[in-house]
Amino acid sequence: xxxxxxxxxxxxxxxxxxxxxxxxxxxxxxxxxxxxxxxxxxxxxxxxxxxxxxxxxxxxxxxxxxxxxxxxxxxxxxxxxxxxxxxxxxxxxxxxxxxxxxxxxxxxxxxxxxxxxxxxxxxxxxxxxxxxxxxxxxxxxxxxxxxxxxxxxxxxxxxxxxxxxxxxxxxxxxxxxxxxxxxxxxxxxxxxxxxxxxxxxxxxxxxxx
Amino acid sequence: xxxxxxxxxxxxxxxxxxxxxxxxxxxxxxxxxxxxxxxxxxxxxxxxxxxxxxxxxxxxxxxxxxxxxxxxxxxxxxxxxxxxxxxxxxxxxxxxxxxxxxxxxxxxxxxxxxxxxxxxxxxxxxxxxxxxxxxxxxxxxxxxxxxxxxxxxxxxxxxxxxxxxxxxxxxxxxxxxxxxxxxxxxxxxxxxxxxxxxxxxxxxxxxxxxxxxxxxxxxxxxxxxxxxxxxxxxxxxxxxxxxxxxxxxxxxxxxxxxxxxxxxxxxxxxxxxxxxxxxxxxxxxxxxxxxxxxxxxxxxxxxxxxxxxxxxxxxxxxxxxxxxxxxxxxxxxxxxxxxxxxxxxxxxxxxxxxxxxxxxxxxxxxxxxxxxxxxxxxxxxxxxxxxxxxxxxxxxxxxxxxxxxxxxxxxxxxxxxxxxxxxxxxxxxxxxxxxxxxxxxxxxxxxxxxxxxxxxxxxxxxxxxxxxxxxxxxxxxxxxxxxxxxxxxxxxxxxxxxxx
Numbered sequence: 001x002x003x004x005x006x007x008x009x010x011x012x013x014x015x016x017x018x019x020x021x022x023x024x025x026x027x028x029x030x031x032x033x034x035x036x037x038x039x040x041x042x043x044x045x046x047x048x049x050x051x052x053x054x055x056x057x058x059x060x061x062x063x064x065x066x067x068x069x070x071x072x073x074x075x076x077x078x079x080x081x082x083x084x085x086x087x088x089x090x091x092x093x094x095x096x097x098x099x100x101x102x103x104x105x106x107x108x109x110x111x112x113x114x115x116x117x118x119x120x121x122x123x124x125x126x127x128x129x130x131x132x133x134x135x136x137x138x139x140x141x142x143x144x145x146x147x148x149x150x151x152x153x154x155x156x157x158x159x160x161x162x163x164x165x166x167x168x169x170x171x172x173x174x175x176x177x178x179x180x181x182x183x184x185x186x187x188x189x190x191x192x193x194x195x196x197x198x199x200x201x202x203x204x205x206x207x208x209x
Numbered sequence: 210x211x212x213x214x215x216x217x218x219x220x221x222x223x224x225x226x227x228x229x230x231x232x233x234x235x236x237x238x239x240x241x242x243x244x245x246x247x248x249x250x251x252x253x254x255x256x257x258x259x260x261x262x263x264x265x266x267x268x269x270x271x272x273x274x275x276x277x278x279x280x281x282x283x284x285x286x287x288x289x290x291x292x293x294x295x296x297x298x299x300x301x302x303x304x305x306x307x308x309x310x311x312x313x314x315x316x317x318x319x320x321x322x323x324x325x326x327x328x329x330x331x332x333x334x335x336x337x338x339x340x341x342x343x344x345x346x347x348x349x350x351x352x353x354x355x356x357x358x359x360x361x362x363x364x365x366x367x368x369x370x371x372x373x374x375x376x377x378x379x380x381x382x383x384x385x386x387x388x389x390x391x392x393x394x395x396x397x398x399x400x401x402x403x404x405x406x407x408x409x410x411x412x413x414x415x416x417x418x419x420x421x422x423x424x425x426x427x428x429x430x431x432x433x434x435x436x437x438x439x440x441x442x443x444x445x446x447x448x449x450x451x452x453x454x455x456x457x458x459x460x461x462x463x464x465x466x467x468x469x470x471x472x473x474x475x476x477x478x479x480x481x482x483x484x485x486x487x488x489x490x491x492x493x494x495x496x497x498x499x500x501x502x503x504x505x506x507x508x509x510x511x512x513x514x515x516x517x518x519x520x521x522x523x524x525x526x527x528x529x530x531x532x533x534x535x536x537x538x539x540x541x542x543x544x545x546x547x548x549x550x551x552x553x554x555x556x557x558x559x560x561x562x563x564x565x566x567x568x569x570x571x572x573x574x575x576x577x578x579x580x581x582x583x584x585x586x587x588x589x590x591x592x593x594x595x596x597x598x599x600x601x602x603x604x605x606x607x608x609x610x611x612x613x614x615x616x617x618x619x620x621x622x623x624x625x626x627x628x629x630x631x632x633x634x635x636x637x638x639x640x641x642x643x644x645x646x647x648x649x650x651x652x653x654x655x656x657x658x659x660x661x662x663x664x665x666x667x668x669x670x671x672x673x674x675x676x677x678x679x680x681x682x683x684x685x686x687x688x689x690x691x692x693x694x695x696x697x698x699x700x701x702x703x704x705x706x707x708x709x
Binding site: 051054055056068069070071072074076078079080081082091092095096097140141144 | 607609610612613614615616617618619623627628631632635
């Protein structure tokens with residue numbers, strides 16, 4: 001069998017906070033188009049792993065190999081409160097990727113429509129429901145064309161019907177070749193959409209399936 | 210926590226002090242008000258014992274107290290509030306080089322005059338042939354003490370000769386500023402002028418007499434009986450040479466005084482000599498409104514100065530405050546320590562002191578024009594407060610949004626400009642508006658460094674008509690007219706943001 005292609009390669013990663021080890025010797029990989037679920041109880045270290053991969057928290061030792069930019073969807077979305085949903089999505093393409101404004105706006109509109117929130121484009125973040133805000137946050141993360149999307153507790157603010165929609169959306173994104181890493185304690189959701197599940201326990205990563 | 214024993218001891222000390230104060234009040238005394246800041250030869254703290262005051266007014270007060278069988282007790286009052294304090298009855302008689310004016314005659318009980326003075330022009334010795342009179346000073350700044358006969362002389366000359374009057378709160382800095390070249394002449398009474406020339410080298414008093422005035426004692430209007438007793442004592446002292454000895458001791462006796470005493474002794478009425486005619490006539494009834502109408506343009510001009518000064522100072526405060534806040538949030542440790550030090554020093558010391566240091570204290574090194582010193586003083590003081598507002602607002606923007614910006618690839622600068630600063634500005638707007646309104650009112654403090662803004666113009670107006678009622682109401686109305694639209698504007702902006 002040919003060696004599996006990897007897009008994300010985490011090896012012996014250790015993260016400390018205030019001297020305390022939060023993540024120890026985490027090693028795992030992900031392939032293009034793969035959905036990997038990091039499962040575990042609250043405080044197990046799932047969010048810290050995502051933050052370290054995204055470059056938000058420094059790693060103590062080990063290596064992370066990941067193509068930039070990285071798309072990240074936070075548990076509480078963290079949309080920029082001073083601008084509309086629409087501007088949240090086109091801001092990074094214009095200012096970071098230096099793409100033309102008109103092109104970025106068109107793409108933002110397409111992403112919002114594709115995620116089912118096209119009609120909420122002009123709404124301010126505080127006017128969005130939890131599910132709407134999450135989809136705007138996904139659109140914002142996708143707008144910079146990341147090969148990897150990191151999602152922290154994506155089902156936390158969704159009801160059962162919305163959870164099903166999200167699973168379908170993620171599957172669709174994976175079929176387009178994107179790798180998605182999900183940190184979740186929602187086993188049912190993980191079973192529904194992940195190709196592979198890893199258990200995080202006491203800061204260590206275990207392969208289960 | 211203070212122990213019970215310490216509290217009991219403190220209470221005991223307080224009781225002893227209060228009872229001592231009450232005991233001392235039971236001894237018959239004559240409270241007399243004056244301003245020790247005025248200095249020699251009027252009233253000044255004794256160099257060998259600063260709790261005592263000395264000066265010819267101190268000795269006149271002792272003369273009066275002895276004459277009515279009491280002991281004199283000095284009450285410190287700011288020179289510009291001495292009339293109001295006298296009519297409130299804060300003391301029995303005010304003596305501090307107080308001029309006999311029609312306004313005082315109308316509102317207070319006034320003793321007979323006990324000293325005649327001349328208003329003279331002081332210039333730098335190098336200018337003594339150029340500036341012989343006020344008419345030679347067209348377009349030049351001429352200093353004096355506010356709310357005095359000399360000030361009225363200058364206002365008169367402003368209209369006639371085109372000079373620029375500059376008022377001071379004290380009679381020392383006009384002369385030091387004349388030496389520095391901040392003003393080109395000083396008009397004050399000869400006693401102060403001689404002292405100014407003695408203390409500052411390179412100054413000359415011109416021989417011409419610009420006006421003549423008299424010093425009197427002032428009492429609350431209902432104290433006419435006490436005033437009459439004091440008049441008898443003063444007349445006796447004029448006759449038997451006791452007043453002459455006092456003025457000789459302070460080296461201010463001259464040939465004008467015997468002539469004054471002869472007139473006072475020849476006429477037994479309470480007002481044997483006319484009040485200075487230069488001072489605007491006393492105000493009551495329709496005359497007050499007439500005066501108000503006359504002063505309105507000056508008040509509005511002063512209001513423009515207040516607005517311009519406040520707007521420029523606030524702009525400076527906002528820019529400097531934003532830089533300080535950014536430095537404290539993003540800067541390296543030494544910068545953060547230095548900026549924190551600046552904020553604590555500025556917030557921990559009075560604005561008034563900062564203005565004095567900027568204008569008078571630094572004068573030997575850099576001579577800031579008064580308006581610039583006022584702008585810097587207010588702006589840099591408020592910058593410290595603004596910076597704390599902005600720092601708090603910057604830190605209140607959720608860190609999750611900053612993480613989101615980082616993962617999207619924004620630089621720190623882009624994150625600051627596009628995400629953090631706009632949100633912080635919204636949070637800061639309400640306290641900023643509050644500060645602007647406070648600054649608008651604090652700008653009245655700059656009158657101590659000779660900038661005549663709204664409050665100062667009002668106090669000059671009030672001193673000249675002898676009442677605060679109409680001037681105070683007009684001044685308050687103008688301040689409200691300036692601050693209320695500001696508050697409305699801020700509310701509108703905030704509402705606009707909430708909905709958009």
